[in-house]
Amino acid sequence: MNMPARVKLVEVGPRDGLQNEKLPVPAAIKVELVHRLQEAGLKEIEVTSFVSPKWVPQMADAAAVMAGITRRPDVRYSVLTPNLKGFEAALAAQPDEIVVFGAASELFSQRNINCSIAESIERFRPVVAAARAHGIHVRGAISCAVGCPYEGEVAPERVELVARLMKGIGVQHMGVADTIGVATPLKVQRAMEAALKHYDINDVSGHFHDTYGQALANTLIFLQMGIWQFDTSIAGLGGCPYAKGATGNVATEDVVYLLHGMGIATGIDLERLLDAGKFISDFLERKPNSRAATALLNKRAG
Numbered sequence: 001m002n003m004p005a006r007v008k009l010v011e012v013g014p015r016d017g018l019q020n021e022k023l024p025v026p027a028a029i030k031v032e033l034v035h036r037l038q039e040a041g042l043k044e045i046e047v048t049s050f051v052s053p054k055w056v057p058q059m060a061d062a063a064a065v066m067a068g069i070t071r072r073p074d075v076r077y078s079v080l081t082p083n084l085k086g087f088e089a090a091l092a093a094q095p096d097e098i099v100v101f102g103a104a105s106e107l108f109s110q111r112n113i114n115c116s117i118a119e120s121i122e123r124f125r126p127v128v129a130a131a132r133a134h135g136i137h138v139r140g141a142i143s144c145a146v147g148c149p150y151e152g153e154v155a156p157e158r159v160e161l162v163a164r165l166m167k168g169i170g171v172q173h174m175g176v177a178d179t180i181g182v183a184t185p186l187k188v189q190r191a192m193e194a195a196l197k198h199y200d201i202n203d204v205s206g207h208f209h210d211t212y213g214q215a216l217a218n219t220l221i222f223l224q225m226g227i228w229q230f231d232t233s234i235a236g237l238g239g240c241p242y243a244k245g246a247t248g249n250v251a252t253e254d255v256v257y258l259l260h261g262m263g264i265a266t267g268i269d270l271e272r273l274l275d276a277g278k279f280i281s282d283f284l285e286r287k288p289n290s291r292a293a294t295a296l297l298n299k300r301a302g
């Protein structure tokens with residue numbers, strides 16, 4: 001097994017975690033969450049999305065959130081940009097990385113970004129070129145890499161196609177995403193193997209939603225493949241407004257507990273992470289959606 005000694009977590013809570021919340025979360029709360037996450041040792045934070053506010057009202061404050069953050073030089077801040085309009089707005093906010101998000105399923109592409117897979121690549125092409133010309137790193141995401149809420153099972157060949165197209169336009173990193181949390185380990189392994197035909201093992205990551213409780217098992221099989229980068233969300237927040245039935249991302253607390261228990265370094269202080277999770281959960285008036293956080297907070301309470 002080529003299990004990594006160290007893992008990098010990309011905290012997507014402020015973006016994927018909050019994008020689906022019905023009640024508006026004030027920019028100041030989002031900024032405070034980012035601050036608490038970086039205090040807990042997270043070095044990569046996906047802050048927000050420069051998308052249409054008609055499509056995702058919760059992300060309408062993207063510029064204000066980016067402007068409100070007290071940046072740390074050792075932390076990288078990323079934002080989602082679906083098109084040139086989003087990229088131009090993002091540019092003013094000086095992200096370290098942008099994310100273009102496509103899908104392995106045609107219907108999901110239509111529902112999420114209102115265009116076909118082929119059209120999405122043509123939209124991303126100038127975004128990627130502009131970002132790279134500005135020295136901004138470009139990450140890609142392939143949604144519905146195993147299953148789609150509208151098309152059902154998705155074949156690995158679909159993932160391979162999108163990975164090839166994204167590589168062809170200069171996307172530097174590829175996230176394989178189980179948008180609706182239906183994947184199980186062997187299926188997600190096959191999806192990742194398809195992406196690895198075009199991307200180096202050091203340029204891929206896993207993005208798991210935990211709808212069916214499989215996210216930690218899926219994380220483990222990726223670790224066994226030697227993958228060392230994962231997206232996770234504080235307190236298990238998350239869901240895509242265009243992926244009906246999907247629940248939150250795998251909780252950062254659960255993944256950190258898993259990794260530390262296996263002797264894999266993350267640089268994250270689990271106690272401070274718990275505080276960050278409690279902060280946002282208290283604001284949302286619910287308990288953290290994380291087994292590890294629940295157990296550790298109960299232990300704290302004595």
Ligand code: HMG
Nearest residue numbers: 050051052055082085086101112113114141143177179240
């Ligand atoms: P569209 O309606 O086809 O866009 O939306 P359009 O180019 O025809 O423009 C229509 C209107 O939107 C115009 O305004 C544009 O100016 C405006 P109007 O003239 O009507 O007043 N507009 C924008 N405004 C702000 N920012 C922009 C922007 N672009 C156009 N960037 C579009 C196409 C892509 C914009 C839309 O479908 C959209 O915003 N989709 C975003 C959906 C989204 O954010 N989904 C969640 C994130 S993906 C996810 O969660 C999955 C992930 O976690 C991985 C996984 O789990 O799978 C990443």
Ligand code: MG
Nearest residue numbers: 016177179240
């Ligand atoms: Mg997601």
